[in-house]
Amino acid sequence: MISLSLTKMHACKLCGRMFRVVLRSNRALLSRFNGVLDSTGRNTSVRSCSSTAYPSSDSVNESGTKQKKTSINPEEVKKFNALASKWWDTKGELKGLHSMNRLRVPMIRDTLVKHHSISKKSRPLEGLRILDVGCGGGILSVPLAKLGAQVTGLDASEEAVKAATAHMARDPSLKDTLTFTHGTVEDLVASEVRDYYDALVASEVIEHVDALDDFVGSSCDLVKPGGSLFFTTINRTTQSYYLAVIAAEYIVGVVPRGTHNWNKFVKPEELKDELKANNCHPRLIHGMFYNPFLNRWNWTGSTEMNYALHAIKEPEL
């Protein structure tokens, strides 16, 4: 979908330093909905980080990049605002992801609140660093940031990242807690970001990933010892083939055709095994059920279709 042979100088959103960007092709293609959001020209520079880091000579820091934002071509701003409103239309094509927030946000919140023994009710996740992998337009990143967490939204689609940035720029409460970055988990690991996040969230992502072992390995590297990993995805079962692919894409049409490749769906055991191989211990697995007519998600005992998994990285001794 995106030609990934670019080599450019960019400022890392994490540390403000300049990096040479080499985006590798097709590893962990995180963008889920590029098919939905039609890609148009890509002529503005996108900040990404990857490869070996070295201090920049013309030191573009956080404030420098912010000033840059205001001088962006107005046509571009318009385009990405339109894209953002597509992502943020709670009754539009992505309504299923919006309604899933009612399930996944409380799950992430309550798990972290318990794990870190947090007692405050207002912005309970304050002080925690969360990486939202495959953030898209920021549907999950924004509520997590509103709960106080320091959230980095990461996506391989630069359109999605720009749409997400355009959306959050309107909300004054998010400017200190939320950043969006174009890139992949492998990019972050390559730029020596390790043991950094209190939690990593990959919601509805791993069913689009080519190499699950690389993806899970990198994800586990990014999380602090004792930190949490959250996944939500679709199981590879007969039921999911008929419901998620045939029914959802071809009969009901709630998901654009070609969104899902059933062969890439991940069984819970496979995910668990990958996590264990990386010193991460699955703690909880929940089945999720989507009612497309009510646009409502519910927890269920069965993991035959969708499921959510929480794992904890082995704490340091």
Added chain:
Amino acid sequence: MSALFCRTTVRAFIRSTDVVPGTRRLAVRPLSSVGEPQQSTESAPPPPEDTWEDVPQDFYDIIVSGGGMVGAAMALALGSDPVLLGRRILMLDGGPRRVLTQVPDRFSSRVCSLTPGTVQLLQDIGAWDHIKNMRVRPYKRMQVWDACSDAMITFDRDELNEDIAHIVENDVILSGLMQQLDGMQGLVDVMFDTKVKGYKLPSKVADGEDSPWARVILEDGRVLDTRLLIGADGPKSLLRQTANIRQLSWSYSQAGVVATLKLSEPTVNNVAWQRFLPTGPIAMLPLSETHSNLVWSTTSEDAETLLQMQPEEFVEAVNSAFWQDYKREAAVDSAVQTVQSILSTISPGGTSARQLPPSVSDVDADSRAMFPLGLGHATQYVKHRMAIIGDAAHRVHPMAGQGVNLGFGDVSCLKQVVSDAEATGEDIGSVDRLLEFETKRQQAVIPMMAAIEGLHRLYSSDNPALVLLRSVGLQFTNAIKPLKNEIMGFASK
């Protein structure tokens, strides 16, 4: 059932119903001949376009427009919610800060009957202690009876051990809320004497350069943006009009007369009295051992006359309204007596003896006032980034004492919806969430309005058939305890 009056209601009722010529008549038809209701839809005035381009000076998470009883309670409820701690909340009040430095000796004639549900809310937001320390009067029993027959019904809670409701003066309620707001500095910002010039609301999906926030333009030129704008701005709500929300409203050619009455002799005075006269209900609500509040709904002409009377004449009129026998039909009387004897055979003790209200000896000077009665209901309570509460959303006939209680019910419900949205990091101004508030409240408000409207029509007639129907109905209701408890529960939420 007791009566209630709110300052805001009084102010707004002065206006007669606006009938816009040529607007579509709505499907509800009036049934009664007394107080032929007129319905109208209100259309929004054109917004003052010249101010829309202003740059916002400040940003709040929530702005409550209107500092009356319901608006102040809303601001307090939001400000005292731990989930919303740190969110910027503002209450705008067009008037001055209204705090009683000391409770006046004389009672105000503007009072509310606060249900246990409302008292619970006021306790939760910390205002009840202030209010109780000033002046409240609980009552334990309520007697409602018919002027055209001997039928009557009494309500009490747990064999008189618990209070049905509290009569509290509006000034006292407002003062208690303001005192509590004083202690909330840093949690709730308050701007008094700040008038709103206009509002601007965003479309659901903010596209392109349009501001995604709700905007308030103040008369002094300041511009404030907010995630969620709550209109507690009374029956003529500017926010409701700006949002183009239609209001279904009608007025009866009726008016309410209020006054503070002095009783002939001190009594325990813990009963609320209400008698249905053919011209409308008259109620006496306890204020102290020596004083009661009068709420008399009657025809506009009668109300005018009552207001002009000499005090002695007025007292005489009140006493005879409670005591006098009205036109009786022999057939109705004998039917009522027969039903009574049957009922007392079937469930002895199920019916209680009719008591007589205390007689009145004087009326406080200058306590008499009148206002036209009307009813209104907004077709929607919410839109994207806005909600209307209290009289801005619904106003009812004062006879059931539910007006302000419905408003306080809105406060509890909206606070919970906003708090739940915040707890999951959702957009608190998103119409998706706000619709939960609308659905829940309309389920509570609409049956209440229908019941009140139905009672009004049933009792504003002396047609023998209707009198018979309502008398026998009232007798049966009185005798069936579970049904009575159901009604009590419904009315005390």
